[in-house]
Amino acid sequence: MDFDVRDLAPEDPRQYGNDQEFTLYYDETNNIRKLLLTERGLNVTKHDNFVLGGIVLRPGQSIGDIEELRRVLWIQKSAEEIKFDLVAKGGFERILDSRKLGQTLSWLLERDIGIHYDNLNILNWSILDIVESVVADKRFGEFLPFHRELKNELHRIVLSDLQSFLAMLRRYGYPDLAEGTAGQFVSEVRQFIQDHWPASAFPATEMLNEMLLRAQSINELAFLAGEKRDYLIEGFEDFYLHRICSFRNSTHVFDEELTVQAAIGGIRILDGGREVPFSFVDSKQVGEIQLSDVVVGFLGKYFTFIEQTPLPALLRKRKELTKVQAANLELLAQLIEISDKTCNVLLHRITTMDSDWKSDAFLFGSKPPPHLLAA
Template sequence: MDIDELRQAEIRLHDLRKADDRYTFYHDETNNIRKLYIDAGGLNVAELKVFVLGGIVHQGEPKPLDIQPLREAMRIQKTAPEIKLAHVAKGGFLDVLRSERLTTFLRWVSANGLMIHYHELDPFYWSVADIIDSIIPELGDPMLLQHHALLKSDLVAVLRCELAATIQLFHTYGYPGLAPEGRRPFLDKLIEIVERNSGVLPDFNAMILKSVLKAGRALASLDFIEGYPSNLLIDEFSTFYQGRIAIFKNSTHIFDMEKIVRERLLKTPLTSNGHPVTNYRFADSKDEPGLQISDVIVGVLGKMHTYFTNTGREEVAADRVALAGPSLENAKLLSDMISASHTENIAFLHHVASGHDVSKLDLFLRFPDGAYAN
C-alpha cells in the first residue's frame, strides 16, 4: 500500500501545513474492540466506547525520557514494572478528574516539553456516517455539501434515541450490505425513526435530514452501504495506524505492541514512492517510557470522549460548573495541553465523531479562544 495518495488527500482536505515536520510519536490505544458486528442478539459488544489511538509527541528525533522522578512523585510502588492508568486514577471520566495523581502526571508531561496527540473514533458514528455519505455527493446540491458533516451528526443524534431499534433495523437489512431491493424499505424505516425522534433536533435540521433520506430512495445505488459483508460494521482498526504513519511520514512512530495490527501491516507493507516505509516500530511498553506515558494519556482521553458521547449537553454543562479542587485543576491542564498541541500542529488531533459531541469538548474544557477547531 502506497501511503502518498492517502497522505496528500488528507493534507488537502484538512489544510495540514506541518505534516512534513519531524516529530517522535509514542502511540497507545484504548477501547479497541477488534470488530463491531450485529447478530440476532444485537451488537457483539455490551457497551460502545470511543476508540482512541494516541499518546505523547515531541519535536525531533527520539530522546531518552526519564520517568523515575514521575514514579517517585506519584508514589508508585517499586514492584510495579510500568506506569499504567490504574496507578493514576480509576472509574469514569469525572472520577478520574478528581485524582491528585493525575494532576501530578499532567504537570510532569507539560514540564518535560511533551505534547499530546490522538485520533478519536466513535464506532457508532463511523458505522452510521456512510448512510449520508452515500446520498449527499449523488444529489449534487452545494448547500447540502456544506452541511454534510452536520447531517451525519444529526442522524447519529436521532438514531441514538432508538439505538436498539436501529441495530435491529441494520440486522434485518444486512447493513452495510443492503441488497438493491432493500434500499427503499430500509430508508423508509430510517425515516420513521427520524420522524419519531425529530424533537432532539432544531426543526430546520430535522426537515433537511428527512428530505435527504427521502431523496436517497430515488438513487440508483447507495455506494457505501450496498455490497459489503452483511452486519459487519467495523472489520479492524489498523487503518487508523496507517493514517498516522502516512500523514507524518517524516516522523518516527513507536507503537505499543498490538500483534493483530502489526500482523496486518506486515501482510500489507506500506510504501512511499515505491520504497518501503520504515519510520515505525512496535515495542514493549515496559521498555519504552514514552509508551507508559501514552497509556495514561489515551486512557484519560478515551474516558473523556466516551463521557461526551454518552452524556447530554446540558448535563455536561452542569458537570463542568460543579468542578472544584483537583477536578477543576485537571480540566484546566487538559485544556492547556490540547490547546498547545493544536497550536503546534492541527494534525496532532483528529476526530471521527459527531460534531455535536466534539462541541462538548469545548463546552467542558473551555478553550481560551472559545471555539475548538477539529
C-alpha cells in the same frame, strides 16, 4: 504489500504542521476488535470511544528520567511499568480528581511535550455511510457541504431508539444492502427519523428529512454494497495506517497489539520511494509508551464521558468541579492547545458535531448551539 501515503491520507489544504519530523508514541484504549450487528443489537454491551494516541516529541526533545516520574507518582517497585490504572481508577469524575494524574500531565507540560490522538465514536462511524452514500451521488450534490450536519442529526436521532434502528439495519443486511433495496432502505430510515422527530429540531433536521425523501428514488448506495453483512467495524488497523500516512515525515512507535500487528505487519507505507518508519515495541522497555498509556487512558474516559453526558449536566458538573478536578482539566486544555498550535492534525476527532461542541463547552467554556442546551 505497499501503500502510498497519498492513497490512504490525501493532502488537505486545511492541515498544517504534519510535515514536521515528529516521533509519535502510541497506545490505544477501548479496542473492541470488531463491532457486529446481532439479534440482540450489537456483539458488545459497551461501545465507548476508541482512542489511539499518546505523546509527541520534536527533534531533540526528551521525556526526562522515567524513574524520577515513578518516584513522583509513588509507583511500587513491583510494578513493571507505569500504567493508567496505577495513576487513576474509576469513573471519569473520580479519575479527574486524581493528584497523580495532575502530576503526570504537569510532567509533560514542564517539558513542552504535546499529545496526539484519534478519537473515534464507533457508533457514529458505523452509520455515517448512510449519509455519505447519498451525498456521493451527483444528484444530491447540494447536500454535500452540509454532510457533517446531516450525519450529526442522523446519529442524534438514532440514539433515541438505538435498538430499533440496529434491528432495522440487520433486516437489510447492512452494510451490504441487497441489489434493488436501496430506495426502500432509505425510505425506512426516513420513517425512523419521522417517528423519532426530536423536540429540539433545527434546520439540519429538516434538511436530513428532505434529503432522505428525495433519495428514496436512488438505485444504489455507493458505500453500502460489496461489504460484509453485519460487520460494522471489522478491525481498527485502518486507523493505524491512516495515522502513519498523515505524518509521512515522522517516526511512529506503537505499543504491542498483536491483532493490529498481524494485520499490518507486512505492509510498507511509502512516500515516493521512501518508507515511512513504524514499529511495535514492548511498553515495559519504553517510557514514552508508558506515558502514552496514561494519556490515552485518560482521554478514553474523557471522550466517553462527553459522549454520554447531556450538555446541561456537563455545564453543571463544570461549575461543581473540585479544586483538583479543575486543575487537571486546565492541564488537559493546555496540552491540547500546545499540540494544536504545533499541528492541527495531531488532534483528530472522528465524532459528531454535537460531541465536539460539548467537549469545547466543557473544556474551554465555549458557547454551545442552543439545541444542545435543551437536551
